[in-house]
Amino acid sequence: MNIVSFETDGNTSFGIEKDGAIIDLAGRIDGATVAEDLLIPELQAKAAAIAATADGDVATTDVTLQIPVTNPEKILCIGINYANRNEEYGDLTPMQEYPSMFFRVPGSFVGHNVSIMRPPESEQLDYEGEIAIVIGEAGRRIPRETAESHIAALTCLNEGTIRDWLRHGKHNVTQGKNFDRSGSIGPWMVTADEFTGYGDMAIETRVNGDVRQTDTTASLIFDFAYLVSYVSTIMTLKRGDIISTGTPIGAGARFDPPIWLKPGDVLEVEAAGIGVLRNEIVDEIV
Numbered sequence: 001m002n003i004v005s006f007e008t009d010g011n012t013s014f015g016i017e018k019d020g021a022i023i024d025l026a027g028r029i030d031g032a033t034v035a036e037d038l039l040i041p042e043l044q045a046k047a048a049a050i051a052a053t054a055d056g057d058v059a060t061t062d063v064t065l066q067i068p069v070t071n072p073e074k075i076l077c078i079g080i081n082y083a084n085r086n087e088e089y090g091d092l093t094p095m096q097e098y099p100s101m102f103f104r105v106p107g108s109f110v111g112h113n114v115s116i117m118r119p120p121e122s123e124q125l126d127y128e129g130e131i132a133i134v135i136g137e138a139g140r141r142i143p144r145e146t147a148e149s150h151i152a153a154l155t156c157l158n159e160g161t162i163r164d165w166l167r168h169g170k171h172n173v174t175q176g177k178n179f180d181r182s183g184s185i186g187p188w189m190v191t192a193d194e195f196t197g198y199g200d201m202a203i204e205t206r207v208n209g210d211v212r213q214t215d216t217t218a219s220l221i222f223d224f225a226y227l228v229s230y231v232s233t234i235m236t237l238k239r240g241d242i243i244s245t246g247t248p249i250g251a252g253a254r255f256d257p258p259i260w261l262k263p264g265d266v267l268e269v270e271a272a273g274i275g276v277l278r279n280e281i282v283d284e285i286v
Contacts, residue, residue, distance in 0.1 A: 001048055002188040002275075003153065005035040005070050005111070006063040014038070014070070016047055017188050021056020022063060034070040035189070036240035039136040039152040044191065060187075065111040068155050068189040069134060074241040075104045077130075077159055077177070078227060081246025082219045099222050099230060104159075108178045112187030112277050116160055117284040118263060119179050125261040125281065128159035128247035129205030129213050129269035133224055134189050135241040139232055147228035148198070150237065153189035156269045156277035157244045158205075160184065163253050163260075184269075184279045185242070195273055198224045202272040203248060207265055215248035 002017035014035035015025040025032060029046045032038060038047050079100035110116060118125045136152025160183035166176035195201075198217060205213035217223070222230070227243055252259040261267065261281045269277040 001044070001051060001191045001194065003035050003038050003047075003068060003191065004060075004188045005066040005068055007066060008058060008063040012066070012070075015057070016051045017060060018051055018056055020061075021059050023051055023054050024057040025050065036069050036071070036134075039134065039239055065113060065186055065188070067106065067109050067111050067185040068153075069240045069242060072106055072240050072242050073238050074235070075106060075109075075244070076231060076242065077102055077104055077244045078222065078246045079173075081221050082215055082248045083221055084219065084249055095221060099227065101231070102173055102177060104183070105178055107180055108160075109183045109185045110181050110279065111184065112279070114184070114279060115181075115282040116158075116184060116261075116267065116279045117179075117181040118261065118281055119162065119182070119284050120286055122162045122164050123260055123262075124163040124253075124258070125182065126161045126163050126252045127205055127207065127212070127261060127267055128161060128251055129203055130157045130159055130244045130247050131201060131203055131217065131271045131274070132157040132185065132242050132244040133228065135228070135237045135243070136192070136239055138236060138238045140236040142229050142232040142237070144225050144229040147225040147232075150228055150232075151192050151198075151224060152239070153191050154195065154198075154271070154274055155185055155189040155242075156187070156271050156274050157242075158184045158267060158269050158277060158279065159244055159247060163258075181284075184277055186277050187275055190274050204270045205250065206268040206270070207261070209266075212252070213248045213250035217245070219248070220246065
């Protein structure tokens with residue numbers, strides 16, 4: 001089931017995408033007021049029952065899709081998590097023992113088919129196509145053996161980056177990872193029951209139709225279950241929290257010379273079983 005957050009005629013709502021249309025669920029399920037409420041099993045079951053027989057209320061092309069989770073408390077990104085990334089960086093040191101992590105704020109992302117903004121401070125806007133986990137059942141110190149049961153949904157994520165601003169701090173990348181509207185999430189979150197496993201999911205990133213990144217989650221250093229368990233050791237994971245699981249080789253910074261995103265470019269991130277997240281690049285007007 002594809003859960004969406006959207007805006008139409010100045011009003012925000014949530015629902016289920018089905019066959020190119022959205023079944024608007026606002027006010028139709030007691031206890032559900034935002035998209036992430038549909039990650040609660042009993043409310044998700046009610047949504048599925050409605051979606052089984054209902055027709056769409058509005059075409060997806062007639063709304064503005066927002067990031068699927070309305071109010072994520074945490075958006076946590078995992079760095080250098082595909083096994084060949086060290087080689088891409090020219091790093092000859094042993095593989096890391098623990099994940100690299102950093103946070104992003106919700107305002108640094110837009111939804112599907114919404115323009116990504118290149119800021120006037122830099123031309124080094126880059127892409128990083130990823131699969132992101134959405135947490136359902138909350139938990140702290142979740143055992144790895146049961147961690148997948150806390151994954152309620154998956155979505156596509158473009159971890160858009162302003163490369164030169166990554167180097168402003170001595171030991172952190174926060175600045176280059178949090179420019180307003182520099183990344184994207186969507187087009188929806190697909191509920192966990194749609195997947196038979198997470199161990200070999202294909203991920204591909206395209207710029208103007210040209211394939212730049214392609215791999216599968218079989219190449220991950222730290223798999224989904226490990227990441228949920230590890231992160232929950234540090235902090236309580238809550239419903240709607242997002243963990244983006246890393247990007248394959250092939251970002252624009254790794255070309256010689258680098259290939260940065262520019263206005264008019266169309267970026268697509270496609271993940272097996274989820275769909276295609278599409279965004280056009282524009283210059284931010286200040």
